[in-house]
Amino acid sequence: MELKQIGPKTFCIENDTNIGIHFTDDGRMYLIDTGSKGDGEKIDEILSREGWVPSCIINTHTHIDHIGGNEFLMRKYGIPAYCTDYDMAFAHYSELEAAYMNGGYPAEKLRTIFAHPGMIGFRSLEKETPDGIDWTYLPGHSFGMIGIRTSDDIWFLGDSYLSRSFLKQYTFGFIYNVEAYIDTLKKLKEFKGALFVPSHGIIETDIVPTLEQNLRSVTEMCGMICETCREYRGQDEILQQMYERLRMHARPAQHALLSSTVKSYLTYLQDRNKLECRFVDNIMKWRTQE
Numbered sequence: 001m002e003l004k005q006i007g008p009k010t011f012c013i014e015n016d017t018n019i020g021i022h023f024t025d026d027g028r029m030y031l032i033d034t035g036s037k038g039d040g041e042k043i044d045e046i047l048s049r050e051g052w053v054p055s056c057i058i059n060t061h062t063h064i065d066h067i068g069g070n071e072f073l074m075r076k077y078g079i080p081a082y083c084t085d086y087d088m089a090f091a092h093y094s095e096l097e098a099a100y101m102n103g104g105y106p107a108e109k110l111r112t113i114f115a116h117p118g119m120i121g122f123r124s125l126e127k128e129t130p131d132g133i134d135w136t137y138l139p140g141h142s143f144g145m146i147g148i149r150t151s152d153d154i155w156f157l158g159d160s161y162l163s164r165s166f167l168k169q170y171t172f173g174f175i176y177n178v179e180a181y182i183d184t185l186k187k188l189k190e191f192k193g194a195l196f197v198p199s200h201g202i203i204e205t206d207i208v209p210t211l212e213q214n215l216r217s218v219t220e221m222c223g224m225i226c227e228t229c230r231e232y233r234g235q236d237e238i239l240q241q242m243y244e245r246l247r248m249h250a251r252p253a254q255h256a257l258l259s260s261t262v263k264s265y266l267t268y269l270q271d272r273n274k275l276e277c278r279f280v281d282n283i284m285k286w287r288t289q290e
């Protein structure tokens, strides 16, 4: 974890999940996201070293790699965390994220990996926004994800897009709603700001080329699925073809995320009449529309 000053009043702890630190004019300090489980203690070492005391946490969304350190920091400092109402449902119930990734009651391993902290003091951003920041909805990757703009004009954009380094490695990234994801990428192109901080990867001053790369990547994924479905294919076959084309060997947790993502792509393509689906020998299969 490396602490970097990125604006007059804003810092970033660069890590697998980037953590934002913003100071308001009256000296309060906000944390933006807290990384994965166990990261709270590491963030706290940096805060203690600098003599900083946070007054709240603002979460871009409540996926487990963004709120992993919340419980430790909220309890230690007696502070609230803010997120949107939609995402709060996932923070509040331990197995909800695993259940929606899995599409049914998840195995113990998934329940453990995606376990959420419960009702530990999340507050609604819709009802109350801490002074000194603005936020806007950026849905697609999660239900109620937001982008946060600090008073020194730095955007923390969560997982609304993939930074260039991640796009290479994770072309096939988790998306819940493909249509909303595309709309968010287009909306982001209009954003003005001094710096743009994604949750994973590189901070940039101009993200338009990266956003265009993200849009191309979604189009490529759609193309790959349509090509795979020249003949009727079941969901597992489609997923297998994607893994092979992208030379991937998915692990169980990643497989849960990506089978959920494939379903979202199938929905997107079916809703646009690019794919039709029917039962073949009692297996639901999809085929590209002529």
Ligand SMILES: [Zn+2]
Pocket (backbone or CB within 6 Å): 061, 063, 141, 142, 159
């Ligand atoms: Zn996420």
